[in-house]
Amino acid sequence: MRPPIAPGTLLQNRYCLIGAAGQGKFGQTYLARDQKRLNELCVVKEFTPVQQDPAVVESLRQRFHQEVSGLYELQHPQLPRLRMMFAQDGRLYWIRDYVEGKSYGVLLSERQAQGQCFSEAEVIQFLLKVLPVLTYLHNRGVVHRNLSLDTLILRQQDQLPIVINFGLVRELVTQLQLHPLDHNETLGKWGFVPPEQLHGKADPTSDLYALAVTAIALLTGKMPQALYNSQTQQLDWEPLVAVNPTLTRLLRQMLHPQPKKRLASAAQVSHILEPLLATAVVDAAPINTPEATEASDALQPFPTHLPTKSTPEATEASDALQPFPARLPKKRLRPKRKGNGDPRASTAMVVGLVLLLAAIAWRFLPHKQPTAKSAASPSPVAVSPAASPNEPAASPSPSPSAKAVSEDALRDRRRQLNIDFQFFTNLVDEAFYAKYPQLRSQSLGNSEQAKLRTEWNAIASSIMDKLSTLKPESRQKLGSYRRRDYDQWLATLGETGAKKSPRLDALADGRFWQLFPDQKGKALNPRTFGQVWYAIADEQLSAAKAQPLTKLPRPTSGNDTNGNRSL
Secondary structure, X not given: OOOOOOOOOEEOOOEEEEEEEEEEOOEEEEEEEEOOOOOEEEEEEEEOXXXXXXXXXXXXXXXXXXXXXHHHOOOOOOOOOEEEEEEEOOEEEEEEEOOOEEEHHHHHHHHHHOOOOOXXXXXXXXXXHHHHHHHHHHHOOOOOOOOOOOOEEEEOOOOOEEEOOOHHHHHXXXXXXXXXXXXXXXXXXXXXXXXXXXXXXXXXXXXHHHHHHHHHHHHHXXXXXXXXXXXXXXXXXXXXXXOOHHHHHHHHHHOOOOHHHOOOOHHHHHHHHHHHHHHHHHHOOOOOOHHHHHOOOOOOOOOXXXXXXXXXXXXXXXXXXXXXXXOOOOOOOOOXXXXXXXXXXXXXXXXXXXXXXXHHHHHHOOOOOOOHHHHHOOOOOOOOOOOOOOOOOOOOOOOOOOOOOOHHHHHHHXXXXXXXXXXXXXXXXXXXXXXXXXXXXXXOOHHHHHHHHHHHHHHHHHHHHHHOOOOHHHHHHOOOOOHHHHHHHHHHOOOOOOOOOHHHHHHHHHXXXXXXXXXXXXXXXXXXXXHHHHHHHHHHHHHHHHOOHHHOOOOOOOOOHHHHHOO
């Protein structure tokens, strides 16, 4: 085995190695800076071909490039971009984007060191964030074939799971002898590989099988080899953790040894999972820990109840996987003494008698008929003068213009538009609290939540109408845009190093304010409305290139828009 390459080495007159990132069975991995892309970080994978002849090495490189050409065309925010493979000094180097974060294998080990595993709600959120990228791959005829705790990385900047290390690459490395490996190494990590893949066959359900094994490992804290029953040839995990029966059945079906009896697509799995998230969040008992405090507000997908609190800590962790802890044990009820009545039943009886007497009095006692004016419009909600100044104000009633939109209709349309579920919920929550700021620190009862649910859905529907005007590829990226994307656009416009672009900003501002005039002059949250601005800027980039700087109109808001956006 050759020694690692020294830091500072320049490969291909472009990639400056920072240091070794890890040594695996498939070769050495380095962290490097791409000097032709503003010194951005990238990962360099080194292979040492069995045959060292330069002509043979170049032939292997060309064959590899031809076989993986389809992977180069993949563009999804949860897939690191695969760049190129080149030969130098008898070695092959493959370049991909750098992902800053930790693998789920490392995250699980950290949890276990604290005596914990991933909660049911966290695992459901994890699955719902991985399934869209699987849908993207499968729709393009690509099967990953190597999903496991180690090939899924929780990206630090946006808390999204990123998929790395395609199984196709592992197979080619072995077949072409790009690195000294045993053939069995191409099969993937034991226990995560479905039965059919051991015989050289794989389809989209193979990835669903591996994803289910990964979810079970996060729930139980045990690897497949510790759960495997040699007699039944299945994983015995269900007695170890109590989860929603629907989730249990779902994972069981994803793990069926026969591919035809599994769920056919990642979209079907998402359809079953999404309604479970709100239930898992509600059932998770809050525990007063720093982790729970920092992420106290769970994100609800078209919630059955509205968020009851919004804090700076919750906003900062709004798109993170929420550390919902294990449920607290229920209090043991004392057995009833024989002959003792239930005080709640007695109270209910008294209330019932009072209501009955009130109904009789209303029927037989004279009372004033309402005037036409009072019958036409209900009286406004008034706060009692005697109320304490610290008492929360009455919750607002739904807007008269709020259209009745069902959660199912919203969910179906969001899927059709391919809008990220967590991003969209954050966006609607921000718009909702902007309209009802008093609710940020006010707890809501069930009746109040029911009143406001129609309003929340109406806001969601209105925002979705506006997002539908974006191009499909822009909508798909919502939730993953970052400042570095904007910097790259500036470089494309020849404005490298600038803080803002007079051309691009003017075009993006005009369309953004047309869609969201209420945001004019405000500092945009980069995780919500700022994402929409980025998507519009992405679409306006070509138009900005075509317009000379001197002929563009200046923004008319009178504000430093880039500063107000705070992106």
